[in-house]
Amino acid sequence: MNINWSQLGFHYTETDTIVRSAFHGRWQNGTLVGEWEEPYATTDKFIHLHLSATCLQYGQEAFEGLKAFRGVDGKVRIFRWQDNARRMQQSALGLKMAAPPIDLFGKAIRLALQTNLDYLPPYETGATLYFRPLLIGTTPRLGVGPGVDFELAIIPSPIGPYYPGKFHCTSFIINRHVDRAAPLGTGQYKVGGNYAASFRATEAAHLQGFDCLFTDSKTHRYIDECSAANFIGIKVSKAESQKSKVESKKKVIEYITPRSSAILPSITNDSLMTLAREKGYRVTRRHIRLEELTDMNEAAACGTACVISPIDKVIDPDKGITYTISEQPGPILTDLYQSLQDIQYGRAKDRHGWCELIY
Ligand SMILES: Cc1ncc(COP(=O)(O)O)c(C=O)c1O
Numbered sequence: 001m002n003i004n005w006s007q008l009g010f011h012y013t014e015t016d017t018i019v020r021s022a023f024h025g026r027w028q029n030g031t032l033v034g035e036w037e038e039p040y041a042t043t044d045k046f047i048h049l050h051l052s053a054t055c056l057q058y059g060q061e062a063f064e065g066l067k068a069f070r071g072v073d074g075k076v077r078i079f080r081w082q083d084n085a086r087r088m089q090q091s092a093l094g095l096k097m098a099a100p101p102i103d104l105f106g107k108a109i110r111l112a113l114q115t116n117l118d119y120l121p122p123y124e125t126g127a128t129l130y131f132r133p134l135l136i137g138t139t140p141r142l143g144v145g146p147g148v149d150f151e152l153a154i155i156p157s158p159i160g161p162y163y164p165g166k167f168h169c170t171s172f173i174i175n176r177h178v179d180r181a182a183p184l185g186t187g188q189y190k191v192g193g194n195y196a197a198s199f200r201a202t203e204a205a206h207l208q209g210f211d212c213l214f215t216d217s218k219t220h221r222y223i224d225e226c227s228a229a230n231f232i233g234i235k236v237s238k239a240e241s242q243k244s245k246v247e248s249k250k251k252v253i254e255y256i257t258p259r260s261s262a263i264l265p266s267i268t269n270d271s272l273m274t275l276a277r278e279k280g281y282r283v284t285r286r287h288i289r290l291e292e293l294t295d296m297n298e299a300a301a302c303g304t305a306c307v308i309s310p311i312d313k314v315i316d317p318d319k320g321i322t323y324t325i326s327e328q329p330g331p332i333l334t335d336l337y338q339s340l341q342d343i344q345y346g347r348a349k350d351r352h353g354w355c356e357l358i359y
Pocket residue numbers: 065225227228229230263264265266267268269302303304305
């Protein structure tokens with residue numbers, strides 16, 4: 001095995017094993033009952049799947065994404081895998097699939113790590129071992145409806161640092177003509193259908209050199225999902241003195257993120273909100289009008305892959321407006337980015353117990 005860690009991007013690199021576990025069940029009084037098999041590691045990356053399987057016919061599919069980090073102390077940390085397990089359970093229930101138990105999910109992730117340790121990049125590289133848990137419906141069905149058989153697979157792959165050079169900004173373009181997910185649809189779940197539905201918009205944006213900013217599907221007035229990531233806006237204002245209502249020199253830093261039933265509850269965003277509160281920022285989850293971009297001092301997309309991807313500008317082609325935010329990554333988001341990475345790489349104390357230390 002000879003991997004040039006610095007050359008890795010966000011591409012699939014084959015490892016020694018993937019981990020699998022199958023579920024076979026039946027419906028009993030409206031409840032799916034059955035058993036998961038013990039997760040096992042296999043070198044076989046292919047499955048023998050009926051072409052009528054519910055994952056292929058009706059989109060019964062969900063996935064996750066999480067990372068293991070080699071820390072500054074040489075130890076291995078898996079970041080918040082329990083939250084990915086819980087989110088996969090939500091996605092499974094959202095699509096009427098069997099939800100893998102948290103313990104089974106954890107066992108499968110640990111086994112995927114143990115059997116692919118050689119693919120965990122060294123600390124200095126900034127690269128990580130990414131896990132892609134996948135859940136698919138395998139029951140052959142012709143009539144429209146959910147299946148009773150499922151397969152969980154954990155697919156590991158080393159991935160490169162998101163910022164091999166400098167921490168930098170990305171530009172976004174608004175698309176009101178393609179909805180990623182309906183307000184009461186599946187946007188809150190991590191299911192393949194949402195991503196296929198977004199490709200028309202994301203690929204059109206990429207062709208123009210941008211990432212895609214989705215607006216809410218009902219009114220197209222509010223910021224929704226930010227490509228395949230959550231949106232964060234930072235507003236800095238002067239505090240008013242409580243008594244005199246006069247502006248004081250103290251600054252109020254507001255961390256704003258969209259409230260929407262159609263966005264994925266990002267584990268990175270949740271971690272950053274916790275850190276932001278600890279730093280004394282006002283953290284708000286609410287509807288964000290597009291025009292509010294004018295008042296943002298900093299903005300970013302956030303997710304497992306990038307942690308934080310700062311935004312320099314947002315183009316609104318329908319209205320002919322360009323919202324210029326900040327040419328360079330701003331100090332508040334840069335600090336939050338570093339604070340979270342410090343925990344993930346073991347450079348700072350993990351006060352929230354987010355990392356499971358493996359070795
Ligand atoms: C649509 C979407 N939103 C948000 C996120 C960020 O979620 P997380 O921070 O858990 O990776 C992701 C990535 O998983 C995503 O695909």
